[in-house]
Amino acid sequence: MGSSHQLEPPSGTRDFLAPELRHRERAFATIRDVFERYGFGPLQTPAFERIEVLTGKYGDEGDKLIFKILRRGEHEASGEADLALRYDLTVPLARVVATYGSRLPSPYKRYAIAPVWRADRPGKGRFREFVQCDLDVVGSTSPLSDAETVSAVSDALDALGLRRYRFLLNSRRALAGLLESYNVPEALGGRALITLDKLDKVDSAEVAAELEQRGLHPTTAKSLVTDLTAEDSVARMRAALGGSEQGREGLAEIDEVLGLVSDRIGEDRIAFTPRMVRGLDYYTGIIWEVVAADMPGSIASGGRYDGLVESLGGPKLPACGGSLGVERILALTAGAEQESDGLDVAVTVIEAPRPELLAVAGDLRDAGWRTGTYLGGSGKLAKQLRWAADQGARFSVIYGADERAAGEVTIRDMTTGEQTRVPIHGVAGHLGRRGTG
RNA sequence: GUGGGUGUAGCUCAGUAGGUAGAGCACCUGGUUGUGGUCCAGGAAGUCGCGGGUUCAAGUCCCGUCACUCACCCCA
Numbered sequence: 001m002g003s004s005h006q007l008e009p010p011s012g013t014r015d016f017l018a019p020e021l022r023h024r025e026r027a028f029a030t031i032r033d034v035f036e037r038y039g040f041g042p043l044q045t046p047a048f049e050r051i052e053v054l055t056g057k058y059g060d061e062g063d064k065l066i067f068k069i070l071r072r073g074e075h076e077a078s079g080e081a082d083l084a085l086r087y088d089l090t091v092p093l094a095r096v097v098a099t100y101g102s103r104l105p106s107p108y109k110r111y112a113i114a115p116v117w118r119a120d121r122p123g124k125g126r127f128r129e130f131v132q133c134d135l136d137v138v139g140s141t142s143p144l145s146d147a148e149t150v151s152a153v154s155d156a157l158d159a160l161g162l163r164r165y166r167f168l169l170n171s172r173r174a175l176a177g178l179l180e181s182y183n184v185p186e187a188l189g190g191r192a193l194i195t196l197d198k199l200d201k202v203d204s205a206e207v208a209a210e211l212e213q214r215g216l217h218p219t220t221a222k223s224l225v226t227d228l229t230a231e232d233s234v235a236r237m238r239a240a241l242g243g244s245e246q247g248r249e250g251l252a253e254i255d256e257v258l259g260l261v262s263d264r265i266g267e268d269r270i271a272f273t274p275r276m277v278r279g280l281d282y283y284t285g286i287i288w289e290v291v292a293a294d295m296p297g298s299i300a301s302g303g304r305y306d307g308l309v310e311s312l313g314g315p316k317l318p319a320c321g322g323s324l325g326v327e328r329i330l331a332l333t334a335g336a337e338q339e340s341d342g343l344d345v346a347v348t349v350i351e352a353p354r355p356e357l358l359a360v361a362g363d364l365r366d367a368g369w370r371t372g373t374y375l376g377g378s379g380k381l382a383k384q385l386r387w388a389a390d391q392g393a394r395f396s397v398i399y400g401a402d403e404r405a406a407g408e409v410t411i412r413d414m415t416t417g418e419q420t421r422v423p424i425h426g427v428a429g430h431l432g433r434r435g436t437g
Numbered sequence: 438g439u440g441g442g443u444g445u446a447g448c449u450c451a452g453u454a455g456g457u458a459g460a461g462c463a464c465c466u467g468g469u470u471g472u473g474g475u476c477c478a479g480g481a482a483g484u485c486g487c488g489g490g491u492u493c494a495a496g497u498c499c500c501g502u503c504a505c506u507c508a509c510c511c512c513a
Contacts (some may be wrong), residue, residue, distance in 0.1 A: 011504070061511055064438080088513090121438075122505095132513065194511090278512095289513090295513060325513025350471065385473040400471055412472075419472085433445075 012120070012128030014186065023037050024131075027160055027326055028113050035111040038148060039246035040135050043110040045092040047117075051084040053312065057091050059281040065118045067128075085117035085322060089134040090305070090321060091312075092389040093253045097138050098314025107139035113326075115271065121241075125328045136321025138309065143253060146286045147260035147302060149322045153290065153300050154265040160329055164274075164293040167265070168273035171254050172283050172303070176236075177247020181240040182224050196228065197277040204229050214367045237274040240249065253286055300324040307408050344369040346388030350381060350400040360397055360409060360427050389414060397427065 009015050011066040015416040016024060032042075048069060055063050068081035075082075076352045086092050097108060102129075105232060115135045122128055135152055137145040150167060157165055179189045196212045204225045211221035241247030254272050270288075278287045278301060285304035290298050302322020311314040347361050357373060372391060374384045381398065388396040398410040408421045411430065422430045 059511095088497080116513090118512075121510090124506085126512075130513065299513070301513070323513070325467045328513060348472095379471095380469095382469075382473065383470045384471095387473085396473085398471075402471085410472095414473075416470090417474095 004123060010128070012043040012122030012126075013128075015128070024326070024330060027330055028131070028133070030159045030330075031156045031324060031326070032111070032113060034152060034159050035133075035135050037133075038109075038152045038155075038183075040109045040111040040152075043093065043096065043112050044114065045086070045089075045096060045112070046327040047115070048085050049092060050084045052079050053095055054087055054091060055086050055353070057282055057308070058087060062281070063177075065120050067117045067119045072366070081215075087118060088116050089132050089323065090136065091308070092315065093134070093136055093138070093321075094305075094308045094312050094319070096311050097317060097319075098312040103314055104138075106135050107145065109135075109137050111135040112189075112394065127327060128323070130327045133326055134317060134321060135323075138319040139317050140320075141306075141318045143256040146253075146257050146320050149302055149320060150261050150270070150288060151264050152256065153302070153322050153324060154261075154269070156324060157290065157300070157329070162292065162299075162329060165269070165290050166229060166297065167270035167288055167290050168276040168376075169254055169257065169270055169288045170273055170276045171250035171286050173246045173285060174241055174250025174254060174274070175239045175277060177244040177250050178237065180244040181247060182220050184216060184220060184224075192216060192224075193277040196224065196275050199225070199228055199275050233274060234272055237272075257286055277357065278303060282311075297328070298325070299328045308422070342370075342391035343372045343388070343393045345371045345395045345397060345431070346391055346393035347371060348374040348381060348384040348388065348395040348399070349374045350379060350384075350398070351404075354404075356424055357399060357405075360399070360424060363425070363428035367431070369428075369431065385412075387416075395431065399424075 004415050027433070033082075047416060051066075051068060055065050058065070066087050067085040069083040069085070071078060071080050071082045080337060093110065093112070097104065111156035112135060113131060115129055115131050117129050120128055133156070135149055137149060153399065171398060175193055176189070179186070179192065184192055190209060190213050195207060195214060198210075199207055206227040208218075208221045211224065212218050216224075227233060227240065227355070230236055238251060240323075254397060258270065276287070276289065278289065281291065281304040283303040284306045287301075287303035291297075291300040302320070304320035306318040309319060345361075345364050347357055347364075361371045361373055372393075374387060376383070376387060383402075385396060393414055396412040396414055398412060403409050403421070403424070406421070407424050409424050409427055410419050410421050411427065412419045420430070
């Protein structure tokens with residue numbers, strides 16, 4: 001009845017009813033199992049943090065997207081915020097490491113599956129409240145830690161049944177080297193990289209124009225765009241990066257990670273992608289993201305952030321990690337395996353409710369069958385069978401005057417319509433255990 | 438945050454030159470007093486997103502607002 005939108009959840013947030021929630025929780029459990037198998041342990045932190053912990057970590061754009069919480073009490077009138085909802089799970093992790101330092105195992109490998117909030121404009125596959133599945137290694141500079149996070153994310157995607165995805169691999173150092181090789185002034189570097197990131201969506205001439213508009217020399221802009229879009233762009237990049245110290249370091253770390261994970265996750269599933277740029281300011285080395293067919297944006301991402309813990313006042317510890325965007329992954333796997341949300345067995349109630357019905361239902365439940373009794377107000381069997389069918393029940397139990405007199409119940413197979421009379425205490429025995437046929 | 442589109446019954450939508458609303462599906466009841474998924478008959482359901490304006494009269498025109506949506510921005 002056409003009432004107001006006021007009662008709907010705020011835009012960019014959702015209510016989850018049973019079928020969808022089950023699907024989600026199953027996915028979370030799958031991911032958690034993979035992470036545990038890699039030896040990561042769980043961590044839970046508060047939904048909100050002191051605001052100064054969050055600001056300045058995500059870049060200017062990112063800061064605008066932080067949900068702020070106003071001060072309360074006598075300071076309320078000031079309109080200032082002193083707390084904010086977490087924007088991701090990585091910064092809270094860095095805060096934990098800064099707080100507990102040496103009391104944590106080293107390296108510290110942790111995962112977290114929890115909601116984060118962004119004051120973003122919602123859109124397709126884009127929410128203001130969504131769950132991230134993060135895993136990170138703090139305290140290791142070994143390329144193995146980069147490789148293992150990539151590998152774990154890949155395993156998780158496989159376990160979720162995702163097929164068509166690819167890792168794009170790059171390095172902040174390689175990007176810095178790239179800018180150096182092409183003589184892009186440092187001040188323009190950041191914006192130039194973001195512009196380059198558009199190359200897969202936008203026409204290359206437009207990208208070149210935008211680069212010029214940002215202050216690059218026309219010749220620089222053109223050669224950058226040409227080299228990045230050429231057939232042999234990877235070869236051209238490798239050549240260009242060879243001319244700079246940072247470029248060589250970047251290439252080396254990229255090759256090292258590629259060499260470590262290619263066998264495990266498949267060579268065709270990961271590639272050095274010179275134009276791939278990640279927005280978050282805190283990355284310092286390897287960066288990667290996962291793209292999937294039929295989904296704009298990325299479904300997972302990560303990288304190395306060696307300076308973040310220290311910037312929060314903690315020890316100078318290297319770190320790397322990654323995060324899966326389950327919301328987007330769930331959108332891809334939804335419907336693929338539609339779980340029946342209802343009942344296995346529906347127990348009808350023709351006469352007044354009787355204890356035998358609960359006994360039969362109890363036996364079935366003990367045997368693992370998801371069993372429901374009719375709780376509606378109709379005494380008509382037709383209606384109750386319809387209810388049973390709506391619930392997706394494979395069997396219905398019918399218990400009326402006839403059956404009661406004989407000490408039996410009728411079991412109706414809802415797909416074939418076949419009916420059998422069995423002794424009232426033999427129902428579970430007749431159907432067996434759930435799943436064993 | 439910027440620009441475009443949409444907003445009519447639970448869902449998908451129609452609504453012709455402004456004259457206070459329609460279809461399909463779903464739902465409910467009955468045909469079948471103990472048998473669902475077919476069929477037939479009937480029924481219920483909308484202050485036409487919200488607020489204001491023009492008009493004798495607005496779902497229809499104008500302004501505002503909110504929501505959703507597409508592109509940009511950014512991201513999972």
